[in-house]
Amino acid sequence: MITRRAETIAKELEKLIIVGEFSNHQRLDETKLAMRFGVSRTPIREALQELTVSGLVERLPGRGVFVRQPGPVELLEMFEFMAEIEAICGRLAALRISDAALKSLRQANANCLEAVAQRDADAYYRENALFHKLIYQQSGNGFLEQEALKLHDRLKPYRRIQLHLRGRMKQSMAEHEAIMQALTNAEPNKAAIALRNHVAVQGEKFYHLMASLKATSQ
Amino acid sequence: MITRRAETIAKELEKLIIVGEFSNHQRLDETKLAMRFGVSRTPIREALQELTVSGLVERLPGRGVFVRQPGPVELLEMFEFMAEIEAICGRLAALRISDAALKSLRQANANCLEAVAQRDADAYYRENALFHKLIYQQSGNGFLEQEALKLHDRLKPYRRIQLHLRGRMKQSMAEHEAIMQALTNAEPNKAAIALRNHVAVQGEKFYHLMASLKATSQ
DNA sequence: GTTATTATAATTGTATACAAAATAGTTGAC
DNA sequence: GTCAACTATTTTGTATACAATTATAATAAC
Numbered sequence: 001m002i003t004r005r006a007e008t009i010a011k012e013l014e015k016l017i018i019v020g021e022f023s024n025h026q027r028l029d030e031t032k033l034a035m036r037f038g039v040s041r042t043p044i045r046e047a048l049q050e051l052t053v054s055g056l057v058e059r060l061p062g063r064g065v066f067v068r069q070p071g072p073v074e075l076l077e078m079f080e081f082m083a084e085i086e087a088i089c090g091r092l093a094a095l096r097i098s099d100a101a102l103k104s105l106r107q108a109n110a111n112c113l114e115a116v117a118q119r120d121a122d123a124y125y126r127e128n129a130l131f132h133k134l135i136y137q138q139s140g141n142g143f144l145e146q147e148a149l150k151l152h153d154r155l156k157p158y159r160r161i162q163l164h165l166r167g168r169m170k171q172s173m174a175e176h177e178a179i180m181q182a183l184t185n186a187e188p189n190k191a192a193i194a195l196r197n198h199v200a201v202q203g204e205k206f207y208h209l210m211a212s213l214k215a216t217s218q
Numbered sequence: 219m220i221t222r223r224a225e226t227i228a229k230e231l232e233k234l235i236i237v238g239e240f241s242n243h244q245r246l247d248e249t250k251l252a253m254r255f256g257v258s259r260t261p262i263r264e265a266l267q268e269l270t271v272s273g274l275v276e277r278l279p280g281r282g283v284f285v286r287q288p289g290p291v292e293l294l295e296m297f298e299f300m301a302e303i304e305a306i307c308g309r310l311a312a313l314r315i316s317d318a319a320l321k322s323l324r325q326a327n328a329n330c331l332e333a334v335a336q337r338d339a340d341a342y343y344r345e346n347a348l349f350h351k352l353i354y355q356q357s358g359n360g361f362l363e364q365e366a367l368k369l370h371d372r373l374k375p376y377r378r379i380q381l382h383l384r385g386r387m388k389q390s391m392a393e394h395e396a397i398m399q400a401l402t403n404a405e406p407n408k409a410a411i412a413l414r415n416h417v418a419v420q421g422e423k424f425y426h427l428m429a430s431l432k433a434t435s436q
Numbered sequence: 437g438t439t440a441t442t443a444t445a446a447t448t449g450t451a452t453a454c455a456a457a458a459t460a461g462t463t464g465a466c
Numbered sequence: 467g468t469c470a471a472c473t474a475t476t477t478t479g480t481a482t483a484c485a486a487t488t489a490t491a492a493t494a495a496c
Contacts, residue, residue, distance in 0.1 A: 222448095222449075223449085223450080224450090257451085258450060259452095260450055261451095264449095280456085280457055281457095281458070281459090282458095
């Protein structure tokens with residue numbers, strides 16, 4: 001099978017941008033990237049094209065591609081959208097989830113609790129992601145699942161910041177409990193509302209998100 | 219300003235694929251496309267890369283890119299997703315819509331009615347699209363609006379088929395009326411439910427969609 | 437000193453050339 | 467006649483070369 005270095009380069013570049021390797025509005029020099037990755041400009045250009053479509057960079061024709069970190073407004077819009085998407089997943093999953101998946105969900109939730117008890121933020125982060133991805137999957141809609149996963153990844157760095165807030169983990173666990181109950185009892189509306197509130201950026205979460213923006217996007 | 223033929227080629231190719239110029243699973247020969255568009259393979263490859271990300275074609279590394287028309291399952295999944303997205307737009311728009319937009323919406327709806335009376339399917343199609351896009355916009359969430367527009371375009375050919383069904387237009391108008399009322403009275407849940415039902419593929423719509431699939435994707 | 441203008445350099449976009457891999461075709465064995 | 471192995475051809479993926487455009491610097495006018 002052909003290596004397709006362009007594809008791997010796109011994924012690596014995506015990571016670098018999300019992690020914050022490049023500052024916002026920075027031009028991504030094709031030649032320099034080519035040198036850095038040890039390839040010619042061709043696969044670099046294909047990778048940048050891919051990132052353009054997914055919205056991580058912006059291409060100004062004839063002038064280059066530039067890193068495009070979302071500003072406060074767009075970030076809030078993305079979180080609002082994410083909250084609604086998760087609500088949809090919950091609504092559908094409440095009617096479609098399998099017993100096996102419910103069991104896995106309970107396990108992931110238990111692992112979350114354990115992580116909170118041990119103050120293991122990384123473990124919490126991992127199990128929490130699993131919890132949510134299980135719900136996406138159990139929506140029974142593969143297209144929806146993919147969209148949810150894409151957005152989840154896109155918002156990853158900002159969500160990670162939120163998790164480190166004091167007391168946030170315990171609050172989050174209580175919300176998980178409500179979600180679990182709604183799914184167990186096959187209550188679509190309750191599941192939707194619980195997930196929407198769980199993901200939505202409200203109250204103090206808002207201020208912390210704004211504060212984190214200053215650190216990353218400046 | 220640089221022409222960026224790759225960009226225009228991507229859009230034209232997208233149209234051709236959506237219209238059905240190529241059959242499903244057909245390999246898109248880079249050299250032939252280059253000849254057809256009068257360019258080299260380079261911009262063709264960039265265009266295909268773009269289409270790959272948006273899901274219209276699939277790239278098998280080393281083997282080429284292939285047209286990827288959605289099958290029945292994926293199509294239903296996309297419609298279900300679209301229904302939920304529109305419901306979200308309606309829920310948010312019910313609280314955020316401006317008076318001016320409400321007026322525009324009423325106008326678009328009136329134009330729809332007029333088109334039905336005149337049995338002008340094209341006019342109906344146009345005004346109906348405007349009606350929905352206004353609601354996307356009035357969700358007040360630009361990110362959501364963009365996602366809704368993308369999906370709307372993607373489902374365009376299939377929606378068009380549905381509109382030509384006997385009696386579908388009148389039924390659709392009644393649903394528009396319910397949507398208008400919910401938005402006018404600022405009732406988020408009613409707006410969401412009305413829009414979800416309006417877009418969802420249920421009952422006889424399902425069979426007609428399946429029937430249309432045989433015609434296009436074979 | 438500031439602004440226009442021109443020339444130079446750097447960079448993007450496209451074309452072509454080449455390397456690697458997959459497909460198709462051919463030959464040979466059984 | 468069928469299957470396998472080898473060869474030839476086609477096609478993808480990458481590198482390089484060139485053209486078009488934009489950014490930068492230098493010079494001149496005021």
